[in-house]
Amino acid sequence: MTPEDIGKAAGPAERRLIGLALNPAAPVDVLLRLLASESTAVRMALCRYRTLPGPVVDAVVAHPDGTTRGFFAENPYADPEQRARLVDDPEYRVRGRLAREPRADDVCMPRPLPDRTVVRMIETYEDDHLWELNRLISPGLRRAMPAHASAKVRHMGANAWHSLTPRELAALLADPDPDVQKAAAANSRSYERLRNPDAVREDLPTHPCHTHTHLLIYGALAPDVVAEALPRHAGLIARNASVRPETVALLAAHPDPKVRTRVAERPDLGPAERRALAVDPDPEVRLTLSVHPALTEAERAAIDYEVSQDESYFHSPPYDPELLPDLEHIRTLALSAHPLLRRRAARELHLPADLVALLADDPDLGVRVLLGQNHPDAPAALLLRCFLEYTGRDRWHLTGHGNFPRAGLARFAGDEDPAVRRLALLDPGMSGDAADRLTRDPDPQVRADAARHPRLPQDRIAALLDDPELAHRAAANPALPAATMYGLVATAGQQAS
Template structure:
């Protein structure tokens, strides 16, 4: 069964016990009794959806049910060292889930596995298990050093970043003592060189639309006849290719499709004549793309009639798995001081932004700048974090509350706000009075009701009522103010045995 099916099949009593499993105040012996129980839903929630004390992790690692162990492997709240204990699990099912990245939610994002665990996975797991999920669990330092790692299979995998490797490292991989590393390096070198050979690209180019064709037209070295052949159906793909001849770029700059012209406007090698033409393009998206071109002066940018919307190019966390490139300090400062909000947003999204620029952008007039600074910079001020949450309603809004410096006090004043997300914010304040907490359990918004049912300030009588509420019983059972005696009573009622 999938996790969704397990939860759908759970009885009301099981869901109530699953709430106890989430309760941060639950004694360890309660958690161990839940782990020893028969309910798959309870074990799933316990092992997958909360931080776990060491004694419970010990019991999970030794649990006879492979699904139970796999839930720990997928737990984004668990300490990476705890998840790493499953690296040599006897069941491939558990090991495969460890190699995958745990699911992210609006509460937390997974942390990297220990480097030694990543090495163990690369060195001992089947190749098909070592993919994107594992890349997402690597520390940046580990990714950047893979090509020179002492373990051969790690070096072999590191050769996949061929384009970013220095000539010295490439040469070392091609002459490596390990034949597998040499073979991998040669394969990646061959693919790299073939992508830069116009004749090879022509030979490899599929006639039908597919991923391979799109990749070659976007990144491969293109001969003039290939460019001409792609002009009718694939103009957008060749418009951003660095090898598209300058004469054809000029043609594409006048293409009837504004998406093609936008792609041309983003080219770093765009000529002055094309820049002048696109600066007055009838499409606002084209003008906006051109307005951030690196060749323009601040005065030239200001002369372009562009408009930046609040949804444009922000609202995303800095995440992913490319080998990190050291930031250009001069470009960061130039972008941060620009009059153009998109350039300031680009600077705000850099975690390496210097403290003086953080302070400068914290007072920026553009909401996008302020939100990106909060989403991506560990030094974002507390007042800015709260202000950004109140003003920003887009993607990843709730992640702002997970910043280490997000204020936790004084939020109770938002309990009657018209925005349900802001009312929910009030429930992050442990000092919220019992009356408002009680009222919010009846809120029209389901997320607000769910958080209110778990608020420690909720009156005991209301907690007891909610334990019989079909919607909120498992939330109320997770309330840290729930007496331990009630937890034991719920266990006894369900017949859960002692471990």
């Protein structure tokens, strides 16, 4: 059963205990009694969906049931050091869960495991676990892998041939470990074949597949291969860095605007192609060309482009936070008149304070949202403004920012937008009457949040413990009296016996 299936199958009494397992005010002995529950759903809630105090973590790690330990192995709320204690778990499935990136919610973001734990996994885990491990490797360890003291770590580093420097590749080819040498040599041969037009011609499949696509985009292509592929695969050829200038010029006049858009992304565009694409009849082509690095601000301004306010454009792709950017280049982007370039700058974690202040008041919503989503020093006023104006992906994630304001949010309790009414429930000073009203809200998520609000009156909490929809939410309310918590556990124990 999936975690979702386990939760849905829980009965009313179990659902109250599930809520209690998530209650941040539950005493340690209550949590330990829940850990001993016969209910898989209760143990799952306790071990998978919250932080746990040290004594409970000790008990989870020593728990005899592998499924229970496995729940904790994939807990995104747990400190990675705590999860790392399961690295040598005797059960295959627990190790497998630890090797996967934990599934987080829209506020809690997963964190990588400690480097020493990842190294231990690489050295001892089965191959079918290691293919999922990449997302848990820190940027620092990834860069250190080709020269790591562990041969198995170097072996994994040798497989990333596309990111190896010539010196790293030479060292791996002469590695004292024969398996590392073999992997480095195999990948070096693959890379050399990719750079050899004759080898690419020989390796190119005659039918569409992943290898066919990969070679047309990244392989060194001979003129005859280009000529044969152009009629059906112009969009792929347009992305290939090896094609000749005359082919690029031909593609810049291709009848398909998607192909011309691909061409407009090429950093090697000549002045003639840039001038032609700057006045292209297709708006997406003009927009793509308008951020070309070879253009001056005046040349950008002369292009008739329009930046979409589609909020899907605002999503910030992940990048290596340990790589220090070229701050001079970032400043140029931040001061550009082009919103898309300012959006690129807004994603930078290392953006200087003066540029943070400047972009926080940017006229483009995308710039403001990306700054709020990414910068650790994003101002509180910006974060709230972004939440109120932005309705796209990761909206609620803004509330997890350390600077997000909470005091005074109760004023939004009557807003038309249910997400904004949820915002009101983040206010620790909300009145009990307002929280009570929101437990009857037409929106189910608002009702759920209200049932957990610590200012909710005690009589309403007690009533909700018998509500089929909100009982588990009420049981998770930190204002729930300790006596009631013990009573819920005791009642469940009596029913089980």
